[in-house]
Amino acid sequence: MRARRQATAVIDLDASYTYATPGFPEPQATARVKVRKRVRDGVTSVSVRGLAALLVDRIEAIADLGDRLHTLMLLDGAYISVRDAPALFAARLFTTRDEGRVSTTYPGTRDLPVSEVLDLAERLREQLLGGAAVPGPEAAPEPRPEPGVLTPAGITVPWGEDHPDKKLLDEAVAAGASLERIVGVTGDLPLQNGSGLDERGRAAVRSLVREAAAEAATPRQVQYILDLLAERQSSGEGGGFYRGPEDAAGVARLTRTEASAYIDSLKGAY
Numbered sequence: 001m002r003a004r005r006q007a008t009a010v011i012d013l014d015a016s017y018t019y020a021t022p023g024f025p026e027p028q029a030t031a032r033v034k035v036r037k038r039v040r041d042g043v044t045s046v047s048v049r050g051l052a053a054l055l056v057d058r059i060e061a062i063a064d065l066g067d068r069l070h071t072l073m074l075l076d077g078a079y080i081s082v083r084d085a086p087a088l089f090a091a092r093l094f095t096t097r098d099e100g101r102v103s104t105t106y107p108g109t110r111d112l113p114v115s116e117v118l119d120l121a122e123r124l125r126e127q128l129l130g131g132a133a134v135p136g137p138e139a140a141p142e143p144r145p146e147p148g149v150l151t152p153a154g155i156t157v158p159w160g161e162d163h164p165d166k167k168l169l170d171e172a173v174a175a176g177a178s179l180e181r182i183v184g185v186t187g188d189l190p191l192q193n194g195s196g197l198d199e200r201g202r203a204a205v206r207s208l209v210r211e212a213a214a215e216a217a218t219p220r221q222v223q224y225i226l227d228l229l230a231e232r233q234s235s236g237e238g239g240g241f242y243r244g245p246e247d248a249a250g251v252a253r254l255t256r257t258e259a260s261a262y263i264d265s266l267k268g269a270y
Helices: 056-060 065-076 114-129 166-175 179-186 199-215 219-235 248-252 256-267
Strands: 002-004 016-020 028-032 034-040 043-049 080-083 095-097 102-104
Touching (some): 028 065, 043 114, 080 114, 095 114, 166 179, 166 199, 179 199
Antiparallel strands (some): 016 028, 034 043, 043 080, 095 102
8 A cells, every 4th residue: 555645744635545455346446635615604614535545544553454444435435524613414424523613424433433533624624724725726605596496504415516416415405305314215325425326216315305395385385474474573573382494495494284383373373
């Protein structure tokens, strides 16, 4: 095996690591660090892939070849995310620190526990968001979603920009399918693996999209709730038995049953 990395305190974000893969179709594989910066709603986040190239010493210390390859396989599909603000994550998919400012999709193994990857993430956050410049071109701020296209605030997904089924998976999230439901029909690894979903997985996600659309609040319910909220804000009244979202995107993600209960609460029809 060979590795290229800096011997300084600064993490080498151009690092690569080539390792043998006996028993696999290709005789070797190479992990290369990839860094991507995004700015959205004033929050800066940076994702880092190719984690094996940043953990060479720990990987090569794993004596058993099978255990080492297992760890490498999990690292290959995982990434680190660091942010300058708190975030909500699906607990089944992410391990986090500091209210979600530091997170990883790496699940951990006996030889390389997730805590060590989070330690690396802490160092990356300091280097990337603590004043050091992020290498490569900075991505432009993401545009606001078009009317009718929902992008749930605060939801971080485990699939990357280059995932073959990103469009379908994003559609499922926008339709209101929870990450837990998506993982339930696809499994964890296909979401993180660049090879994408199989046909059964795609069919299951499409089914979730249809179900979520059928369960979603109607446009008429959404508009009525927004009108009632505006009236309440003008009158200064409060109370109600149902506490729901007060923004258009949040209201649109309610189910029909939830929207009906919210309307009754806002009208005082207990």
